[in-house]
Amino acid sequence: MVRPRPEEQPPVPPAASPIVAPASAPAAGAPAAVASVADEHRFLEAIAQLEEVLDELRGRAAEAGADRYFTECVDRLGAAVGGLTSFAGTVADAQARLDVLRSVIFQILGQVSELGDISDRISAMVGTIRKIASQTNLLALNATIEAARAGDAGRSFAVVAGEVRKLAEDSRAATESIDQIVTEVRELSEATIEVANSASEEVESAKSQVAGLSESVSSAVDDLHQVRRTVDLARGAAGELAQAVAATPRTALTSAGGRR
DSSP states (O other), rough: OOOOOGSOOOOOOOHHHHHHHHHHHHHHHHHHHHHHHHHHHHHHHHHHHHHHHHHHHHHHHHHHTTHHHHHHHHHHHHHHHHHHHHHHHHHEEEEEHHHHHHHHHHHHHHHHHHHHHHHHHHHHHHHHHHHHHEEEEEEHHHHHHHHHHGGGGGHHHHHHHHHHHHHHHHHHHHHHHHHHHHHHHHHHHHHHHHHHHHHHHHHHHHHHHOOHHHHHHHHHHHHHHHHHHHHHHHHHHHHHHHHHHHOOHHHHHHHHHHHH
């Protein structure tokens, strides 16, 4: 048997090469495939959660009636503003009435002061009358004495002197009564002045409080106007949000998930 020479024998192909090469390819691509599946799963979960949120928003918008709620809020705020505005008018009217009352009190004080001046003048006149009555009484007494000295001739003169003396006594009594009345008028005038001054202070205090209340009401009205404008803006934003939510179809999210 003739054996071939070593250089004439055909080369033996490596048996392990076809097996090792295909096995190494799947081993290198496995982590990428697993990561892709995990990302897809997380994306689908995010889509499902977003769908739940949108469904909840749609349900709340439908149940709450946000636009109607905001409209009612605006109407109530408008009514509150109207009420406060009316109250502010009432406060302004009260302030005007207090001004009138203060003016009347000042007039009363002026008139009472004039009455006090008149009382002082009356007192001075009463003092003068009292002096005249005292002198008249003294003259009548002297005339009575002289008539008694004249005897029968002075008897008629004595009668006249007696009447004059009686008139002087009546005048003195009248001046005392007038003086008493003037004293009472003066005391009443002083009491009236005290009451008027106290009333004037109360009016000033009330006017100050009313002025503060008027400022508070005006500030409250301004605040309510601001709140109303804010509610209007919120209503507009809520309407836009509701429209945006309603315009977001569920199929868009589903198709986005399918494209993944």
